[in-house]
Amino acid sequence: MKLSVIIPAYNLEKYISECLFGVLEQVTSFSFEVICIDDCSSDGTWGLLEKHSKEYTNLKVIKNSSNLGLAKTQKELLQLVTGEYIAYLDGDDVALPGKLQGLVDYMDDNTSCALAYHEAEVFDSDTGDTLGLYSKGFYNAKYVPQRATVEHFIKFGCFANASSIIFRRHGSLLNAIEESCKIILDYPWHILNVLYIGGSVDFIDEVYGRYRIHNQSFGGQTRRNPERRVQSMNDQILAVKNARKFGVAQEVIDKGIAHHQFAAALYFLKLHDFVCFQKYVGPVGQQAIFFDERHIFAFANREYPELVLQKLFPELMCDSNV
Structure with missing residues (x-):
């Protein structure tokens, strides 16, 4: 299998179908699988996943018997992957045509790249309006080159949209999940993946996805609760400190x-x-x-x-x- 796409889902009845269709309808020159785990949603998410799994043979769906949280759910997903490459997608974001082929082609052509990420539009879920670009609009974008290193992640923050990444499968997939972090999981994950794999962090300057802003998204929740911002900072600092054991x-x-x-x-x-x-x-x-x-x-x-x-x-x- 060339590529595994992993998608965690929790109470995403409004968005999960659009997310899945965006991936499953991709035209590629290689085989890929999509694995989605419902973390014991209380809405209609699971019913939609069951329905779509009957329509697409390369979609595998699982429902947790209890709510485990994102970290443990991601570990479950990573235990199921069979692909040479792994791509991640939040269940409320949207993949655009060409995404999977573009990501895999880049990784095939750039063997020294550990993790690649594409540009993504940020959009308002209620209006559909595009609010900007995620990576080029990142507040530290001027410090991040097209071919970056793990040190750029450490010094300048998470310039890669979580739903835009692809990385090479490696032997420490479960160890790269930092369960001690309470809110921020993508940032420590990216840092540890790159450190375990070894290689560059490369930007693909194509808009292959859309990042949804809504009331329950990370940004929406943080704006309503400043204490989340302090916890986010603590999670980010822990992610940075994790690099010590790799000799950074x-x-x-x-x-x-x-x-x-x-x-x-x-x-x-x-x-x-x-x-x-x-x-x-x-x-x-x-x-x-x-x-x-x-x-x-x-x-x-x-x-x-x-x-x-x-x-x-x-x-x-x-x-x-x-």
């Missing part, structure tokens, strides 16, 4: 930690939560490691958060008339 330089890891703390500080700054901004913008009482010149300015002026907001996000000051 401590300097690189420290820069990654500083970046994720700074990113969290900016998140709270934009919410006008100045207490949390000051808490996460940088270490006090020890030598500070700075992500970039923005971080230096924000840390130096941490006692004047409105000044930092005006300097780094002038458009927000105009919009809010503060």
